[in-house]
Amino acid sequence: MESIRDKVAIIGMGCTKFGENWDKSTQDMVVEAAYEAFEDAGIDPRKDLQAAWFGTVWGAGTGMVLARTLQLPYLPVTRVENLCATGSEALRNACYAVAAGVYDIVLAIGVEKLKDGGYGGLPPIDAPMATGDVQHSYRSSTFTSPGRFAMMATRYFDRYGLSPEEGKRMIARIAVKNHHNGNLAPKAHFHREITLEQAVNAPIVAWPLGLFDCCGVSDGAAAAIVTRGDLAKNFRPDPVYVKALQICAGPYEGELSQKYDFTHVEETYIAGQRAYAEAGIKEPRKEISIAEVHDCFTITEAVIYEDLQFSPRGGAKEDIEAGTFELNGELPVNTDGGLKCFGHPMGATGLRMMYEVYKQMQGKTGPRQIKNPRLGLTHCLGGVPGGGIISVLIAGAEQG
Amino acid sequence: MVGITSYGAYIPLHRLSKATISRAWGDSPVPGEKAVANWDEDSITMAVAAGMDCLNGVDPQTLDGLYLASTTFPYLEKQSAALVATALDLRRNVFTADFSNSLRCGTSAMKAAMDAINANSVGSIMVCAADTRLGMPHGAREMDFGDGAAAIILGSTGVIATIEGVYSVMDEIIDVWRPDDDIFVHSWEERFIREKGYARVVPEAVSAALEKYKLAPNDFAKAVFYAHNPGLLTAVARQLGFDTKTQVQDILCDTVGNTGAALSLMLLVAALEEAKAGDRILLVGYSDGCDVLILRVTEEIEKVGDRRGMKGHLASKLELDNYQKYLEWRALIPTQTTLRPGPDQPSAVALLRDRKYGLALYGVKCKVCGTPHFPPEHVCVNCGTRDQFEDYRFANRKGVLTTFSQDSSWAGVSLDVPVTVTAVDIDGGGRIICDMTDRDPEQVKVGMPVEMTFRKLRRVGGINNYWWKCQPVRG
Numbered sequence: 072m073e074s075i076r077d078k079v080a081i082i083g084m085g086c087t088k089f090g091e092n093w094d095k096s097t098q099d100m101v102v103e104a105a106y107e108a109f110e111d112a113g114i115d116p117r118k119d120l121q122a123a124w125f126g127t128v129w130g131a132g133t134g135m136v137l138a139r140t141l142q143l144p145y146l147p148v149t150r151v152e153n154l155c156a157t158g159s160e161a162l163r164n165a166c167y168a169v170a171a172g173v174y175d176i177v178l179a180i181g182v183e184k185l186k187d188g189g190y191g192g193l194p195p196i197d198a199p200m201a202t203g204d205v206q207h208s209y210r211s212s213t214f215t216s217p218g219r220f221a222m223m224a225t226r227y228f229d230r231y232g233l234s235p236e237e238g239k240r241m242i243a244r245i246a247v248k249n250h251h252n253g254n255l256a257p258k259a260h261f262h263r264e265i266t267l268e269q270a271v272n273a274p275i276v277a278w279p280l281g282l283f284d285c286c287g288v289s290d291g292a293a294a295a296i297v298t299r300g301d302l303a304k305n306f307r308p309d310p311v312y313v314k315a316l317q318i319c320a321g322p323y324e325g326e327l328s329q330k331y332d333f334t335h336v337e338e339t340y341i342a343g344q345r346a347y348a349e350a351g352i353k354e355p356r357k358e359i360s361i362a363e364v365h366d367c368f369t370i371t372e373a374v375i376y377e378d379l380q381f382s383p384r385g386g387a388k389e390d391i392e393a394g395t396f397e398l399n400g401e402l403p404v405n406t407d408g409g410l411k412c413f414g415h416p417m418g419a420t421g422l423r424m425m426y427e428v429y430k431q432m433q434g435k436t437g438p439r440q441i442k443n444p445r446l447g448l449t450h451c452l453g454g455v456p457g458g459g460i461i462s463v464l465i466a467g468a469e470q471g
Numbered sequence: 472m473v474g475i476t477s478y479g480a481y482i483p484l485h486r487l488s489k490a491t492i493s494r495a496w497g498d499s500p501v502p503g504e505k506a507v508a509n510w511d512e513d514s515i516t517m518a519v520a521a522g523m524d525c526l527n528g529v530d531p532q533t534l535d536g537l538y539l540a541s542t543t544f545p546y547l548e549k550q551s552a553a554l555v556a557t558a559l560d561l562r563r564n565v566f567t568a569d570f571s572n573s574l575r576c577g578t579s580a581m582k583a584a585m586d587a588i589n590a591n592s593v594g595s596i597m598v599c600a601a602d603t604r605l606g607m608p609h610g611a612r613e614m615d616f617g618d619g620a621a622a623i624i625l626g627s628t629g630v631i632a633t634i635e636g637v638y639s640v641m642d643e644i645i646d647v648w649r650p651d652d653d654i655f656v657h658s659w660e661e662r663f664i665r666e667k668g669y670a671r672v673v674p675e676a677v678s679a680a681l682e683k684y685k686l687a688p689n690d691f692a693k694a695v696f697y698a699h700n701p702g703l704l705t706a707v708a709r710q711l712g713f714d715t716k717t718q719v720q721d722i723l724c725d726t727v728g729n730t731g732a733a734l735s736l737m738l739l740v741a742a743l744e745e746a747k748a749g750d751r752i753l754l755v756g757y758s759d760g761c762d763v764l765i766l767r768v769t770e771e772i773e774k775v776g777d778r779r780g781m782k783g784h785l786a787s788k789l790e791l792d793n794y795q796k797y798l799e800w801r802a803l804i805p806t807q808t809t810l811r812p813g814p815d816q817p818s819a820v821a822l823l824r825d826r827k828y829g830l831a832l833y834g835v836k837c838k839v840c841g842t843p844h845f846p847p848e849h850v851c852v853n854c855g856t857r858d859q860f861e862d863y864r865f866a867n868r869k870g871v872l873t874t875f876s877q878d879s880s881w882a883g884v885s886l887d888v889p890v891t892v893t894a895v896d897i898d899g900g901g902r903i904i905c906d907m908t909d910r911d912p913e914q915v916k917v918g919m920p921v922e923m924t925f926r927k928l929r930r931v932g933g934i935n936n937y938w939w940k941c942q943p944v945r946g
Contacts, residue, residue, distance in 0.1 A: 222894060225875055280876075326894075326902065
């Protein structure tokens with residue numbers, strides 16, 4: 072089994088402003104993200120592009136929507152969907168096609184239009200949650216993402232002996248950090264610093280999670296142009312090379328078996344282990360310069376620290392309190408505000424994470440720029456604790 | 472001789488004090504409280520709960536039939552007994568029938584069951600009665616009506632109370648009725664209901680029954696009468712020669728309320744809980760006539776195992792201190808909803824395909840490694856073996872709350888906000904992700920013991936969707 076390491080590189084990226092894009096349609100956002108990426112890579116989509124992958128969850132349509140919107144000249148277009156990891160999945164498929172030698176220049180793009188719906192939160196979600204026809208049969212339909220991730224917080228607090236107040240303060244620091252970072256990102260959904268007290272005392276969404284523990288539901292699109300590693304420098308001096316591409320789909324063991332403890336996400340741990348092996352990383356906390364992780368809820372980010380071995384089991388609290396993951400900390404996490412603050416249009420999120428890692432490596436992120444990033448990690452989580460789909464992508468500024 | 476071989480009851484956890492109702496309308500307070508079905512309960516779910524209480528120690532597969540009595544079935548066309556029998560895990564080759572449209576249908580079902588067993592048509596039948604009747608808001612019937620259910624098994628072996636005699640009269644009268652296009656019960660004036668209804672027909676039927684079986688009131692340890700209210704009961708029982716203090720079963724009007732078609736059987740269960748061998752019990756069902764049954768308690772009564780019954784359910788309660796909530800639960804006032812889309816109509820196809828796990832809460836157990844699974848899977852989560860499973864029922868098993876959330880994001884969609892979403896680790900293996908009902912959200916804790924309860928999740932497109940939830944183990 073060969074590794075993807077250094078076989079492909081990203082030479083152009085685009086990202087719309089995330090948020091309540093009342094005045095922008097799916098097509099408007101697709102065009103904006105795609106053309107930013109085309110211009111960044113210096114390619115002509117009608118002449119240079121050879122294939123495209125289109126990621127969207129809530130039915131923006133098939134590959135033909137992308138072909139029509141961009142007037143792609145009869146190219147192969149594939150629509151992909153893997154819940155919240157959809158954007159990463161579009162990028163992953165594009166990378167593998169290039170690595171296979173079938174294409175040299177391809178587009179990966181993800182988009183989501185959620186704010187036409189008329190309510191907060193995500194649309195009804197039973198059907199795509201790997202539970203088959205539950206929605207039309209017996210069993211509960213009271214599934215919500217906040218509810219399911221809150222179950223992880225409840226158990227995490229219980230396991231590590233944190234009172235609800237202590238636990239809420241621990242995860243509230245993540246919200247404060249991500250709001251601080253997002254305030255420095257012009258394309259983020261929310262531009263607002265918050266205090267610890269505001270986060271802790273916010274209205275409850277799904278106890279113990281409050282409003283500031285939950286990410287934004289946003290519209291947005293993001294895109295990447297992928298080429299062969301050996302061609303990358305023909306396009307630009309500072310391409311970003313893919314070091315590892317892993318995805319892990321859980322068999323829902325956590326909903327079926329008492330073995331699952333609700334204080335970690337097994338799929339994240341496994342995908343992380345595979346990605347570290349593929350990229351040749353021995354000490355993730357030391358070797359990774361920046362991580363963009365799936366903070367759909369603050370508790371999720373806390374658990375990710377442990378699953379990706381940035382922190383030891385049960386050690387997230389200590390590291391959070393030490394500021395380890397803040398912008399000027401030992402390992403900055405979610406430098407653009409993450410899902411919490413940059414927003415979460417599901418189909419675009421994985422590509423948005425890559426956009427931040429890519430721009431950080433090129434030194435183009437202004438006041439939130441970190442010093443000399445060498446290796447960046449993106450982590451996307453689709454599904455819920457107990458049954459998830461996790462992508463972990465590691466990228467580096469240098470080949471080899 | 473045919474008789475009762477087991478009994479059980481169900482009273483919903485929530486009690487609404489009549490003072491709370493009075494206060495909401497600005498009226499003088501009235502003493503007492505009534506049992507009210509939670510928003511996710513109806514006559515079907517209460518019948519299942521009473522049936523499970525009654526089946527304590529009895530294999531449901533040994534029953535030959537189920538008669539279900541109620542005036543509040545969710546479907547006017549489509550049998551409810553088959554639904555309850557499926558949830559209770561009765562065999563497929565059993566006889567099921569609904570008895571309805573009269574408050575007497577509980578005792579009528581009992582008589583029909585006895586006749587079927589006497590005719591050797593069947594060996595044993597469960598009779599379940601449940602009702603959730605509605606009185607018009609701010610009316611006397613709203614105060615009087617309560618919700619509840621009872622179940623008995625009739626058979627001819629292990630009989631704890633033999634049916635010694637049966638006598639019925641029919642009587643055509645418009646005293647208390649509900650037309651087919653109304654959700655509320657109507658009635659004629661109180662004096663008419665009393666003089667030309669209950670107080671005329673019940674003495675006639677009971678006197679004739681006593682004469683037929685050569686018995687007198689003092690031959691009975693207990694007389695169990697259905698009655699619209701205690702005043703009526705006292706007058707008629709006294710007129711018949713029963714001592715209202717020692718012989719007549721209390722009709723629970725200050726603790727449960729008038730549970731309609733379920734009342735006579737619930738009172739019978741309460742009487743059996745206090746009965747001793749040799750006691751004779753008179754059971755009277757009234758409406759559109761009168762059923763009189765004469766029972767004699769046997770020594771088998773000593774062998775009845777522990778169950779919640781009437782006593783246990785009466786003692787286990789949670790006050791609903793909010794009349795508006797009650798109106799919302801019964802869908803009597805429109806409330807603000809959000810733009811969030813509601814659930815789709817269930818598919819009759821999927822409901823048919825999945826009914827064993829959906830209604831009877833069956834999962835599977837791996838024959839290779841012994842791991843229980845819910846819902847049924849094809850490939851074992853533990854050992855990976857394909858399709859080597861045996862059926863494994865979760866409904867009667869208790870469990871432990873592994874984790875939970877109190878989900879407020881259902882505001883404007885669910886009547887039960889915050890929705891308590893849980894992961895339950897079932898004793899003996901297996902995990903079920905489900906909602907918790909009949910709980911005080913403040914009291915929910917990781918590690919608390921829970922049990923499974925059959926509930927109505929939603930009604931969409933005229934189809935009721937039932938499934939199971941967990942609840943804190945009722946005391």
